[in-house]
Amino acid sequence: MRNQVPSGRIADEADVIVVGAGPGGSAAAYHMARHGLRVVLLEKTEFPREKVCGDGLTPRAVRQLVRMGIDTSEKAGWLQNKGLRVIGGGVRLELDWPDLASFPNYGLVRTRLDFDDMLARRAVEAGVKLYTNTNVSGPVLDDDGHAVGVVAKMGPEKEPVEFHAPLVIAADGVSGKLPIAMGLTKRDDRPLGVAVRRYYHSPVRADDDYLESWLELRSAQDRDRLLPGYGWIFGMGDGRVNVGLGILNSSSAFGKTNYRAMLTDWLAGTPADWGMRDESNADGPILGAALPMGFNRVPHYTRGLMLVGDSGGMVNPMNGEGIAYAMESGELAAEVAVQALARPAGADRERALRAYPAELSLRFGGYYRLGGVFVKLIGNPQIMRIATKHGMPHPTLMRFVLKLLANLTDPRGGDSMDRIINGLSKVAPAV
Numbered sequence: 227m228r229n230q231v232p233s234g235r236i237a238d239e240a241d242v243i244v245v246g247a248g249p250g251g252s253a254a255a256y257h258m259a260r261h262g263l264r265v266v267l268l269e270k271t272e273f274p275r276e277k278v279c280g281d282g283l284t285p286r287a288v289r290q291l292v293r294m295g296i297d298t299s300e301k302a303g304w305l306q307n308k309g310l311r312v313i314g315g316g317v318r319l320e321l322d323w324p325d326l327a328s329f330p331n332y333g334l335v336r337t338r339l340d341f342d343d344m345l346a347r348r349a350v351e352a353g354v355k356l357y358t359n360t361n362v363s364g365p366v367l368d369d370d371g372h373a374v375g376v377v378a379k380m381g382p383e384k385e386p387v388e389f390h391a392p393l394v395i396a397a398d399g400v401s402g403k404l405p406i407a408m409g410l411t412k413r414d415d416r417p418l419g420v421a422v423r424r425y426y427h428s429p430v431r432a433d434d435d436y437l438e439s440w441l442e443l444r445s446a447q448d449r450d451r452l453l454p455g456y457g458w459i460f461g462m463g464d465g466r467v468n469v470g471l472g473i474l475n476s477s478s479a480f481g482k483t484n485y486r487a488m489l490t491d492w493l494a495g496t497p498a499d500w501g502m503r504d505e506s507n508a509d510g511p512i513l514g515a516a517l518p519m520g521f522n523r524v525p526h527y528t529r530g531l532m533l534v535g536d537s538g539g540m541v542n543p544m545n546g547e548g549i550a551y552a553m554e555s556g557e558l559a560a561e562v563a564v565q566a567l568a569r570p571a572g573a574d575r576e577r578a579l580r581a582y583p584a585e586l587s588l589r590f591g592g593y594y595r596l597g598g599v600f601v602k603l604i605g606n607p608q609i610m611r612i613a614t615k616h617g618m619p620h621p622t623l624m625r626f627v628l629k630l631l632a633n634l635t636d637p638r639g640g641d642s643m644d645r646i647i648n649g650l651s652k653v654a655p656a657v
Contacts, residue, residue, distance in 0.1 A: 235385075235387055235388070236387070236388050236389070236390060237357070237378075237380060237387035237388065237389055238266050238355065238357075238389050238390075239389070239390045239391065240263075240264040240265055240266040240355070240389070240390075240391045241258075241263040241264045241265065241391055241392065241393070241567055242255075242258055242263055242264075242265050242266070242391050242392075242393045242394070242395060242563055242567070243265075243266050243268065243375065243376055243389050243390075243391040243393070243394045243395070244258075244265060244266070244267045244268065244354075244394075244395045244397055245268050245362045245376060245394065245395065245396050245397060245398050245404050246268070246269065246270075246396070246397035246398040246399060246537070247267050247268070247269035247273075247342065247345075247346045247349075247356065247358075247397075248277070248342055248397060248399060248535065248536075248552065249341075249342065249345055249535065249549045249552045249553045249556070250397040250534040250535030250536070250537075250552030250553060250555060250556040251267060251269075251395070251397030251398075251534065251535070251556065252267065252342070252345035252346045252348065252349045252556070253290060253294060253345065253349075253552070253553040253554075253556030253557055253560075254395050254397060254534055254555075254556030254557070254559045254560050254563075255267040255349040255352075255354040255556075255560075256294055256345075256348055256349040256352045256354065256560075257294075257556065257557045257560035257561070258354075258560040258563055258564060259349065259352040259353040259354045260352050260353075261560065261564040262564075263563065263564060263567065264355075265349075265353070265354045265355065266354075266355050266357065266389055266391065267346070267349060267354050267355065267356045267357070268357050268360045268362055268376070268378060268389065269346070269356065269357070269358045269359075269360065270359070270360060270361040270362070271358065271359065272358045272359055273342065273343040273346060273358060274339050274340055274342075274343040275339070275342070275343075276337075276338060276339050276513075277338035277339075277342060277515075278338075278421070278422075278423060278513045278514060278515035279338045279423070279515075279548075279549075280421070280423060280458055280460060280468055280470055280546075281335050281336060281337055281338060281341075281460055281462065281468045282307075282333065282334075282335050282437045282458070282460045282468070283333055283334040283335065283336070283549060283550070284323070284333050284545075284547060284550060284632050284634070285323050285326075285329040285330045285331065285332065285333055285632075285634060286329060286547070286550035286554075286632065286633060286634060287333075287334070287547070287549045287550035287553065288329070288330045288332065288333060288334055289328075289329050289330060289550075290550060290553035290554055290557065291334075291553075292330065293557065294345070294348055294553075295348070296344070296345075296348060298334055303336065303340075304334045304335070304336055304463075305334065305335040305336070305433070305461065305462065305463030306332045306333070306334055306435070307332065307333045307334070307335065307434070307435050307436055307437050308320075308322050308323065308332065308333075308435050308436055309321050309322035309323045309333070309436055309437070309628075310323075310436060310437050310438075310439055310628060310632075311434075311436040311437065311438040311439070312439050312441060312618065312624065313438065313439070313440045313441065313442070314440065314441030314442045314614040314618055315441070315442065315611075315614040315615045315617075315618040315619075316618075317618035317619055319618060319621065319624055320436055321621075321624055321625055321628045323628075323632075323634070324625070324628070324629055324634055326634060326635070326636050326640070326644075327636050327639065328635075328636050328637065329634055333437060335437075335460050335461065335462055335463065335468075337462065337468075357380065359380065359381055359382070360378050360379070360380045360381075360387075361378055361379045361380075361384075362376045362377070362378045362398070362403070362404060363376075363377050363378060363379065363403070363407075364376065364377050364403075364404070364407040365377070365394065365404065365407055365408055365531065366388055366390065370529075371529055372529045372530040373393075373394045373408065373529060373530035373531045374390060374391070374392060374394075374530060375388055375389050375390035375391055375394070376388070376389050376394060376404070392530065392567065392571060393530055393532070393563055393566070393567065393579075394530060394531050394532070395531075395532045395533075395534055395556075395559055395563075396531055396532065396533050396534065396537045396538075397534040397535055397537055397552070397556065398537050399535070399536045399537060400515065400516050400517075400518050400536045400537075402523060402533075402536075402537050404531070404537070405523060405531065405533055405537055405538075408528065408529065408531050410523055410524075410525075410528070410531075410533070411523070412518065412522050412523050412539065413521075413522050413523065413524070413539075416518075416519060416520040416521065416522035416539060416598065417474060417475060417476070417519040417520045417522070417543040417597065417598055417601040418474070418475040418516065418517065418518060418519060418522065419472050419473065419474050419475070419516070419517035419519060419541070419546055420472065420473055420480070420481075420485060420514060420515075420516055420517065421470055421471065421472035421473075421514065421515060421517055421546065422470055422471060422472075422485045422486055422489055422512050422513065422514040423468055423469065423470030423471075423512070423513060423514075424468075424469055424470065424489065424508060424509075424510065424511070424512045424513070425462070425466045425467070425468055425469075425508070425509040425510055426466060426467050426469055426501055426502045426507045426508055426509060427465055427466055427501055427507045427508075427509055428461075428465075428466065428467045428500050428501040428502060428507065429465055429501075430499050430500055430501065431459060431461050431467045431500055431501075432461045432462060432463060432464065432465050432466055432467055433461055433463055434459075434460070434461035434467075435461075437458070437460055438458060438459040438460065439456065439457070439458050440456060440457035440458065440459070441456055441610070441614050441618075442614060443455060443456070443457050443471060443488075443492045444492070444495055445491050445492070445495070446491055446492070446493075446494035446495035447491065447494075449495065452607070452611075453471075453488055453491065453492055454473055454477050454478075454479035454480075454483060454488075454607075455471050455472055455473035455474075455477065455479070455488075456471065456472055457469070457470065457471040457472075457489075457492060458470055458471070466509055467500075467502075469489070469493065469502060470489065471485065471488065471489055471492065472517065472546055473485065474543075474601050474604070474605055475601075475605075476601045476602050476604070476605025476606075477605045478605075485514060486512040486514070489512060490512075517541045517546055517548065518536050518539040518540075518541055519539060519541045519542070519543040519546075519594075519597070519601070520539060520541075520543045520594040520595075520597055520598050520601075521538065521539050521540065521586075521590070521591070521594055522539030523537065523538050523539045524538070524539075524583070525583050526538045526555075526582060526583040526586055527579050527580060527582045527583050532559050532562075532563070532579070532582055534552060534555045534556045534559050535548065535551065535552025535553075535555055535556065536548055536552060538555065538586075540552060540555055540586075540590070542594075542597060542633060543594060543597030543598055543600060543601050544596075544597045544600055544630065544631040544632075544633065545631045545632060547632070551590070554589075555586065558582065558585060558586065558589075559582060562578065562579060562581050562582040562585070563579075565578050565581075566578035566579045566581075587656045588656070591655075591656025592650075592651040592652055592653070592654035592655065592656050593633060593651040593654070594656075595654040595655055595656060596650060596651060596654050625643070626643045626646075626647075629643050629644070629647060630647050635647050635648055
Protein backbone atom coordinates (compact mmCIF):
# COMPACT_ATOMS: atom_id res chain seq x y z
CA MET A 227 0.00 0.00 0.00
CA ARG A 228 1.39 3.42 -0.92
CA ASN A 229 0.30 6.86 0.22
CA GLN A 230 -0.36 10.00 -1.82
CA VAL A 231 0.92 12.17 1.07
CA PRO A 232 2.79 11.48 4.32
CA SER A 233 0.59 9.49 6.66
CA GLY A 234 0.06 9.10 10.37
CA ARG A 235 -1.72 6.59 12.58
CA ILE A 236 -4.78 4.69 11.41
CA ALA A 237 -7.72 6.48 13.03
CA ASP A 238 -10.46 4.11 11.86
CA GLU A 239 -11.41 1.40 9.39
CA ALA A 240 -14.79 0.90 7.73
CA ASP A 241 -16.60 -0.50 4.70
CA VAL A 242 -16.97 2.98 3.18
CA ILE A 243 -15.43 6.38 3.84
CA VAL A 244 -17.55 9.42 2.91
CA VAL A 245 -15.65 12.70 2.61
CA GLY A 246 -17.88 15.72 3.22
CA ALA A 247 -20.98 15.90 5.42
CA GLY A 248 -23.09 18.13 3.21
CA PRO A 249 -26.48 16.92 1.93
CA GLY A 250 -24.94 14.47 -0.56
CA GLY A 251 -22.43 12.97 1.86
CA SER A 252 -24.88 12.66 4.72
CA ALA A 253 -27.52 11.11 2.45
CA ALA A 254 -25.03 8.57 1.09
CA ALA A 255 -23.79 7.71 4.57
CA TYR A 256 -27.33 7.39 5.96
CA HIS A 257 -28.57 5.03 3.23
CA MET A 258 -25.46 2.86 3.41
CA ALA A 259 -25.67 2.55 7.18
CA ARG A 260 -29.35 1.65 6.91
CA HIS A 261 -28.26 -1.30 4.75
CA GLY A 262 -25.77 -2.50 7.34
CA LEU A 263 -22.48 -1.07 6.06
CA ARG A 264 -19.88 0.34 8.46
CA VAL A 265 -19.58 3.99 7.38
CA VAL A 266 -17.18 6.74 8.41
CA LEU A 267 -18.26 10.30 7.55
CA LEU A 268 -15.50 12.95 7.57
CA GLU A 269 -16.28 16.67 7.78
CA LYS A 270 -13.63 19.37 7.72
CA THR A 271 -15.61 21.85 9.86
CA GLU A 272 -17.69 21.69 13.03
CA PHE A 273 -21.49 21.75 13.09
CA PRO A 274 -23.44 23.93 12.90
CA ARG A 275 -21.76 25.73 10.03
CA GLU A 276 -22.95 28.08 7.32
CA LYS A 277 -22.98 27.33 3.62
CA VAL A 278 -23.64 29.72 0.73
CA CYS A 279 -27.00 28.67 -0.68
CA GLY A 280 -30.42 29.99 -1.63
CA ASP A 281 -31.93 27.76 1.09
CA GLY A 282 -34.93 26.95 -1.11
CA LEU A 283 -35.88 23.31 -1.72
CA THR A 284 -38.10 22.11 -4.55
CA PRO A 285 -40.34 19.02 -4.25
CA ARG A 286 -37.47 16.99 -5.73
CA ALA A 287 -35.38 17.74 -2.65
CA VAL A 288 -38.35 17.26 -0.33
CA ARG A 289 -38.75 13.72 -1.67
CA GLN A 290 -35.18 12.91 -0.64
CA LEU A 291 -35.75 14.31 2.87
CA VAL A 292 -38.84 12.13 3.23
CA ARG A 293 -36.79 9.11 2.11
CA MET A 294 -34.41 9.85 4.99
CA GLY A 295 -37.27 9.96 7.47
CA ILE A 296 -36.97 13.70 8.07
CA ASP A 297 -40.04 15.44 9.52
CA THR A 298 -40.74 18.27 7.02
CA SER A 299 -43.72 19.77 8.87
CA GLU A 300 -43.87 23.40 9.89
CA LYS A 301 -43.93 22.23 13.54
CA ALA A 302 -40.43 20.84 12.91
CA GLY A 303 -39.17 24.28 11.90
CA TRP A 304 -39.66 24.23 8.13
CA LEU A 305 -41.34 26.92 6.06
CA GLN A 306 -43.39 25.19 3.38
CA ASN A 307 -44.17 26.84 0.06
CA LYS A 308 -46.81 26.23 -2.62
CA GLY A 309 -44.73 26.89 -5.71
CA LEU A 310 -42.74 29.45 -7.65
CA ARG A 311 -43.59 33.11 -8.26
CA VAL A 312 -41.97 34.32 -11.47
CA ILE A 313 -41.43 38.02 -12.18
CA GLY A 314 -40.37 39.29 -15.60
CA GLY A 315 -41.53 41.06 -18.73
CA GLY A 316 -43.91 43.18 -16.67
CA VAL A 317 -45.76 40.04 -15.51
CA ARG A 318 -46.05 38.51 -12.04
CA LEU A 319 -47.09 34.86 -12.22
CA GLU A 320 -47.63 32.37 -9.40
CA LEU A 321 -47.13 28.74 -10.42
CA ASP A 322 -48.05 25.99 -7.97
CA TRP A 323 -45.84 22.92 -7.78
CA PRO A 324 -47.36 20.20 -9.96
CA ASP A 325 -49.49 17.42 -8.48
CA LEU A 326 -47.51 14.27 -9.24
CA ALA A 327 -47.39 10.71 -8.01
CA SER A 328 -43.57 10.78 -7.87
CA PHE A 329 -43.02 13.96 -5.84
CA PRO A 330 -44.65 15.90 -2.98
CA ASN A 331 -46.60 19.01 -3.98
CA TYR A 332 -44.75 21.41 -1.68
CA GLY A 333 -41.32 22.93 -1.36
CA LEU A 334 -39.39 23.99 1.73
CA VAL A 335 -37.06 26.67 3.03
CA ARG A 336 -34.48 26.23 5.78
CA THR A 337 -31.04 27.69 6.43
CA ARG A 338 -28.04 25.52 5.68
CA LEU A 339 -26.79 26.44 9.15
CA ASP A 340 -29.03 23.81 10.72
CA PHE A 341 -30.14 21.90 7.59
CA ASP A 342 -26.75 20.20 7.10
CA ASP A 343 -26.42 19.62 10.84
CA MET A 344 -29.82 17.89 10.85
CA LEU A 345 -28.87 15.56 7.99
CA ALA A 346 -25.52 14.67 9.56
CA ARG A 347 -27.24 13.87 12.86
CA ARG A 348 -29.76 11.73 10.99
CA ALA A 349 -26.86 9.77 9.49
CA VAL A 350 -25.34 9.29 12.95
CA GLU A 351 -28.70 8.01 14.23
CA ALA A 352 -28.54 5.37 11.47
CA GLY A 353 -25.16 4.17 12.75
CA VAL A 354 -22.66 6.36 10.88
CA LYS A 355 -19.45 7.40 12.68
CA LEU A 356 -19.01 11.15 12.14
CA TYR A 357 -15.62 12.82 12.53
CA THR A 358 -15.70 16.63 12.41
CA ASN A 359 -12.74 19.00 12.18
CA THR A 360 -11.11 16.38 9.96
CA ASN A 361 -9.59 17.80 6.79
CA VAL A 362 -8.92 15.21 4.08
CA SER A 363 -5.87 16.00 1.96
CA GLY A 364 -5.69 13.02 -0.38
CA PRO A 365 -6.30 9.33 -0.97
CA VAL A 366 -4.46 6.28 0.28
CA LEU A 367 -3.69 4.21 -2.83
CA ASP A 368 -2.83 0.56 -3.18
CA ASP A 369 -0.22 -0.73 -5.61
CA ASP A 370 -2.75 -0.69 -8.45
CA GLY A 371 -3.65 2.96 -7.86
CA HIS A 372 -7.02 2.21 -6.26
CA ALA A 373 -8.25 4.34 -3.37
CA VAL A 374 -8.32 2.25 -0.20
CA GLY A 375 -8.62 5.09 2.27
CA VAL A 376 -7.80 8.75 2.83
CA VAL A 377 -5.16 10.81 4.57
CA ALA A 378 -6.44 13.60 6.83
CA LYS A 379 -5.45 16.11 9.46
CA MET A 380 -7.59 15.75 12.53
CA GLY A 381 -8.52 17.93 15.49
CA PRO A 382 -7.15 21.28 16.68
CA GLU A 383 -3.57 19.94 16.53
CA LYS A 384 -4.05 18.82 12.90
CA GLU A 385 -2.70 15.39 13.67
CA PRO A 386 -1.97 13.41 10.47
CA VAL A 387 -4.11 10.27 10.38
CA GLU A 388 -5.41 7.69 7.91
CA PHE A 389 -8.84 6.17 7.46
CA HIS A 390 -9.03 2.86 5.57
CA ALA A 391 -11.92 1.36 3.57
CA PRO A 392 -12.28 -0.54 0.28
CA LEU A 393 -14.51 2.25 -1.09
CA VAL A 394 -14.31 6.04 -0.81
CA ILE A 395 -17.06 8.53 -1.66
CA ALA A 396 -16.09 12.10 -2.49
CA ALA A 397 -18.82 14.50 -1.41
CA ASP A 398 -16.40 17.36 -0.82
CA GLY A 399 -18.22 19.99 -2.87
CA VAL A 400 -17.19 22.24 -5.71
CA SER A 401 -13.53 22.32 -4.66
CA GLY A 402 -13.24 18.59 -5.33
CA LYS A 403 -9.95 18.28 -3.51
CA LEU A 404 -10.16 14.50 -3.31
CA PRO A 405 -11.13 13.82 -6.97
CA ILE A 406 -8.46 16.29 -8.10
CA ALA A 407 -5.90 14.30 -6.11
CA MET A 408 -7.10 11.25 -8.07
CA GLY A 409 -6.57 13.09 -11.38
CA LEU A 410 -10.20 14.06 -12.02
CA THR A 411 -10.27 17.68 -13.15
CA LYS A 412 -13.22 19.83 -14.18
CA ARG A 413 -14.41 19.96 -17.76
CA ASP A 414 -14.53 23.45 -19.25
CA ASP A 415 -17.20 22.54 -21.81
CA ARG A 416 -19.94 22.21 -19.20
CA PRO A 417 -22.11 24.99 -17.73
CA LEU A 418 -20.89 26.86 -14.68
CA GLY A 419 -22.69 29.42 -12.56
CA VAL A 420 -21.76 31.89 -9.86
CA ALA A 421 -24.23 33.01 -7.20
CA VAL A 422 -24.13 35.52 -4.35
CA ARG A 423 -26.61 35.83 -1.53
CA ARG A 424 -27.34 37.75 1.65
CA TYR A 425 -29.87 37.62 4.49
CA TYR A 426 -32.02 40.65 5.30
CA HIS A 427 -34.51 41.29 8.07
CA SER A 428 -37.78 41.80 6.21
CA PRO A 429 -40.98 41.06 8.16
CA VAL A 430 -43.02 42.03 5.07
CA ARG A 431 -41.51 39.22 2.95
CA ALA A 432 -40.29 36.71 5.53
CA ASP A 433 -43.36 34.42 5.56
CA ASP A 434 -43.92 34.19 1.80
CA ASP A 435 -45.52 30.90 0.76
CA TYR A 436 -43.96 31.03 -2.73
CA LEU A 437 -40.33 30.94 -3.78
CA GLU A 438 -39.78 34.05 -5.89
CA SER A 439 -37.65 34.17 -9.04
CA TRP A 440 -36.82 37.37 -10.93
CA LEU A 441 -36.05 36.83 -14.61
CA GLU A 442 -35.15 40.48 -15.07
CA LEU A 443 -32.98 42.56 -12.75
CA ARG A 444 -33.04 46.32 -13.18
CA SER A 445 -30.49 48.79 -11.95
CA ALA A 446 -31.81 51.22 -9.33
CA GLN A 447 -29.59 53.89 -10.85
CA ASP A 448 -30.99 53.42 -14.35
CA ARG A 449 -34.36 51.64 -14.47
CA ASP A 450 -34.04 51.13 -18.23
CA ARG A 451 -30.83 49.14 -17.80
CA LEU A 452 -31.15 45.38 -17.36
CA LEU A 453 -28.52 43.74 -15.18
CA PRO A 454 -27.16 40.33 -16.21
CA GLY A 455 -28.35 37.15 -14.53
CA TYR A 456 -31.44 36.27 -12.50
CA GLY A 457 -32.44 36.86 -8.90
CA TRP A 458 -34.40 35.31 -6.07
CA ILE A 459 -36.13 36.30 -2.85
CA PHE A 460 -36.96 33.43 -0.50
CA GLY A 461 -38.78 34.07 2.78
CA MET A 462 -37.17 32.21 5.68
CA GLY A 463 -40.11 32.27 8.09
CA ASP A 464 -37.96 33.74 10.88
CA GLY A 465 -38.26 37.43 10.06
CA ARG A 466 -35.59 37.22 7.36
CA VAL A 467 -35.30 36.65 3.63
CA ASN A 468 -32.57 35.02 1.58
CA VAL A 469 -31.89 37.29 -1.40
CA GLY A 470 -29.44 36.53 -4.16
CA LEU A 471 -28.58 36.47 -7.82
CA GLY A 472 -26.82 34.12 -10.19
CA ILE A 473 -24.98 34.39 -13.50
CA LEU A 474 -24.12 31.62 -15.94
CA ASN A 475 -20.86 31.30 -17.86
CA SER A 476 -22.81 31.66 -21.12
CA SER A 477 -23.32 35.34 -20.24
CA SER A 478 -20.83 37.88 -21.56
CA ALA A 479 -20.81 39.41 -18.06
CA PHE A 480 -19.55 36.20 -16.42
CA GLY A 481 -16.29 36.81 -14.58
CA LYS A 482 -16.34 40.51 -15.51
CA THR A 483 -18.88 41.80 -13.01
CA ASN A 484 -18.81 42.87 -9.39
CA TYR A 485 -21.62 40.55 -8.32
CA ARG A 486 -21.90 41.98 -4.81
CA ALA A 487 -22.28 45.51 -6.13
CA MET A 488 -24.84 44.27 -8.64
CA LEU A 489 -26.89 42.69 -5.86
CA THR A 490 -27.08 45.91 -3.86
CA ASP A 491 -27.84 47.88 -7.05
CA TRP A 492 -30.82 45.63 -7.79
CA LEU A 493 -32.08 45.68 -4.21
CA ALA A 494 -31.87 49.47 -4.05
CA GLY A 495 -34.78 49.50 -6.49
CA THR A 496 -37.06 47.25 -4.42
CA PRO A 497 -39.89 48.73 -2.29
CA ALA A 498 -38.68 50.49 0.85
CA ASP A 499 -40.95 48.50 3.19
CA TRP A 500 -39.23 45.27 2.11
CA GLY A 501 -36.20 46.45 4.07
CA MET A 502 -33.61 45.45 1.48
CA ARG A 503 -32.44 48.95 0.67
CA ASP A 504 -31.29 49.61 4.22
CA GLU A 505 -27.88 48.27 5.17
CA SER A 506 -28.95 48.18 8.82
CA ASN A 507 -31.39 45.38 7.94
CA ALA A 508 -28.65 43.17 6.52
CA ASP A 509 -27.86 40.04 8.52
CA GLY A 510 -24.29 39.12 7.65
CA PRO A 511 -22.11 39.78 4.61
CA ILE A 512 -22.75 39.04 0.93
CA LEU A 513 -21.27 35.62 0.23
CA GLY A 514 -20.69 33.85 -3.07
CA ALA A 515 -20.16 30.35 -4.42
CA ALA A 516 -19.64 28.54 -7.72
CA LEU A 517 -22.32 26.22 -9.14
CA PRO A 518 -20.77 23.25 -10.99
CA MET A 519 -23.34 22.04 -13.52
CA GLY A 520 -24.11 19.32 -16.02
CA PHE A 521 -21.63 16.65 -14.85
CA ASN A 522 -18.57 18.90 -15.16
CA ARG A 523 -16.32 16.34 -13.46
CA VAL A 524 -16.31 12.75 -14.74
CA PRO A 525 -16.08 9.80 -14.49
CA HIS A 526 -18.28 9.52 -11.42
CA TYR A 527 -16.60 6.28 -10.47
CA THR A 528 -12.97 5.31 -10.94
CA ARG A 529 -10.42 3.23 -9.00
CA GLY A 530 -12.36 2.92 -5.76
CA LEU A 531 -13.69 6.50 -5.72
CA MET A 532 -17.32 7.57 -6.28
CA LEU A 533 -18.32 11.22 -6.79
CA VAL A 534 -21.51 12.60 -5.26
CA GLY A 535 -23.22 15.99 -5.67
CA ASP A 536 -21.19 19.12 -6.42
CA SER A 537 -17.98 17.09 -6.42
CA GLY A 538 -19.28 15.49 -9.62
CA GLY A 539 -20.80 18.69 -11.03
CA MET A 540 -24.41 17.61 -10.53
CA VAL A 541 -26.12 21.00 -10.19
CA ASN A 542 -29.14 21.28 -12.51
CA PRO A 543 -28.22 23.68 -15.37
CA MET A 544 -31.89 24.61 -15.77
CA ASN A 545 -32.46 26.14 -12.33
CA GLY A 546 -29.24 26.01 -10.31
CA GLU A 547 -30.61 23.43 -7.87
CA GLY A 548 -27.94 21.31 -6.25
CA ILE A 549 -29.24 19.86 -2.98
CA ALA A 550 -31.79 17.50 -4.57
CA TYR A 551 -29.21 16.03 -6.94
CA ALA A 552 -26.57 15.74 -4.22
CA MET A 553 -28.97 13.76 -2.05
CA GLU A 554 -30.29 11.69 -4.93
CA SER A 555 -26.81 10.79 -6.15
CA GLY A 556 -25.89 9.97 -2.56
CA GLU A 557 -28.75 7.51 -2.28
CA LEU A 558 -27.87 5.97 -5.64
CA ALA A 559 -24.21 5.66 -4.61
CA ALA A 560 -25.36 3.86 -1.48
CA GLU A 561 -27.51 1.40 -3.44
CA VAL A 562 -24.61 0.57 -5.75
CA ALA A 563 -22.08 0.36 -2.91
CA VAL A 564 -24.20 -2.09 -0.94
CA GLN A 565 -24.44 -4.44 -3.92
CA ALA A 566 -20.79 -4.04 -4.88
CA LEU A 567 -19.36 -4.65 -1.42
CA ALA A 568 -21.37 -7.85 -1.14
CA ARG A 569 -19.12 -9.22 -3.90
CA PRO A 570 -15.47 -10.24 -3.50
CA ALA A 571 -12.83 -7.64 -4.32
CA GLY A 572 -11.73 -7.71 -7.93
CA ALA A 573 -13.37 -7.66 -11.34
CA ASP A 574 -16.80 -8.69 -10.07
CA ARG A 575 -16.95 -5.79 -7.59
CA GLU A 576 -15.62 -3.32 -10.14
CA ARG A 577 -18.33 -4.36 -12.59
CA ALA A 578 -20.98 -3.60 -9.95
CA LEU A 579 -19.43 -0.21 -9.09
CA ARG A 580 -19.45 0.87 -12.73
CA ALA A 581 -23.25 0.70 -12.57
CA TYR A 582 -23.14 4.01 -10.68
CA PRO A 583 -21.99 6.31 -13.52
CA ALA A 584 -24.13 4.34 -15.96
CA GLU A 585 -27.28 4.91 -13.89
CA LEU A 586 -26.44 8.59 -13.32
CA SER A 587 -26.10 9.06 -17.07
CA LEU A 588 -29.40 7.27 -17.65
CA ARG A 589 -31.25 9.41 -15.09
CA PHE A 590 -29.78 12.82 -15.79
CA GLY A 591 -27.49 12.70 -18.83
CA GLY A 592 -30.06 13.61 -21.47
CA TYR A 593 -31.75 16.14 -19.22
CA TYR A 594 -28.43 17.84 -18.46
CA ARG A 595 -27.68 17.92 -22.19
CA LEU A 596 -30.92 19.86 -22.65
CA GLY A 597 -29.80 22.07 -19.80
CA GLY A 598 -26.58 22.87 -21.62
CA VAL A 599 -28.58 24.07 -24.63
CA PHE A 600 -30.85 26.07 -22.33
CA VAL A 601 -27.87 27.78 -20.68
CA LYS A 602 -26.48 28.86 -24.06
CA LEU A 603 -29.85 30.26 -25.13
CA ILE A 604 -30.56 32.32 -22.03
CA GLY A 605 -26.99 33.60 -22.05
CA ASN A 606 -28.06 35.68 -25.06
CA PRO A 607 -29.86 38.77 -23.65
CA GLN A 608 -31.93 39.23 -26.81
CA ILE A 609 -33.25 35.66 -26.71
CA MET A 610 -33.97 36.00 -22.98
CA ARG A 611 -35.93 39.23 -23.53
CA ILE A 612 -38.01 37.66 -26.31
CA ALA A 613 -38.69 34.53 -24.26
CA THR A 614 -39.71 36.55 -21.22
CA LYS A 615 -41.91 38.95 -23.17
CA HIS A 616 -43.80 36.30 -25.13
CA GLY A 617 -43.72 33.39 -22.66
CA MET A 618 -44.68 35.01 -19.36
CA PRO A 619 -48.24 36.03 -20.39
CA HIS A 620 -49.16 32.36 -21.07
CA PRO A 621 -49.77 30.42 -17.81
CA THR A 622 -50.07 27.02 -19.50
CA LEU A 623 -46.73 27.46 -21.23
CA MET A 624 -45.16 28.63 -17.97
CA ARG A 625 -46.48 25.59 -16.10
CA PHE A 626 -44.70 23.48 -18.72
CA VAL A 627 -41.55 25.55 -18.21
CA LEU A 628 -41.78 25.06 -14.42
CA LYS A 629 -41.96 21.29 -14.84
CA LEU A 630 -39.04 21.36 -17.26
CA LEU A 631 -36.76 23.63 -15.23
CA ALA A 632 -37.47 21.93 -11.90
CA ASN A 633 -37.28 18.44 -13.46
CA LEU A 634 -40.63 17.46 -11.95
CA THR A 635 -42.45 14.86 -14.03
CA ASP A 636 -44.01 11.46 -13.52
CA PRO A 637 -41.98 8.89 -15.47
CA ARG A 638 -45.08 6.79 -16.13
CA GLY A 639 -48.72 7.72 -16.37
CA GLY A 640 -48.07 11.47 -16.44
CA ASP A 641 -49.82 14.13 -18.51
CA SER A 642 -48.86 15.38 -21.95
CA MET A 643 -46.33 17.82 -20.50
CA ASP A 644 -44.60 14.98 -18.65
CA ARG A 645 -44.47 12.87 -21.79
CA ILE A 646 -42.94 15.69 -23.84
CA ILE A 647 -40.28 16.49 -21.23
CA ASN A 648 -39.45 12.82 -20.65
CA GLY A 649 -39.26 12.24 -24.38
CA LEU A 650 -36.92 15.18 -24.92
CA SER A 651 -34.63 13.91 -22.15
CA LYS A 652 -34.52 10.45 -23.69
CA VAL A 653 -33.70 11.56 -27.23
CA ALA A 654 -31.04 14.07 -26.12
CA PRO A 655 -27.58 12.45 -26.12
CA ALA A 656 -26.33 11.93 -22.59
CA VAL A 657 -23.50 14.14 -21.36
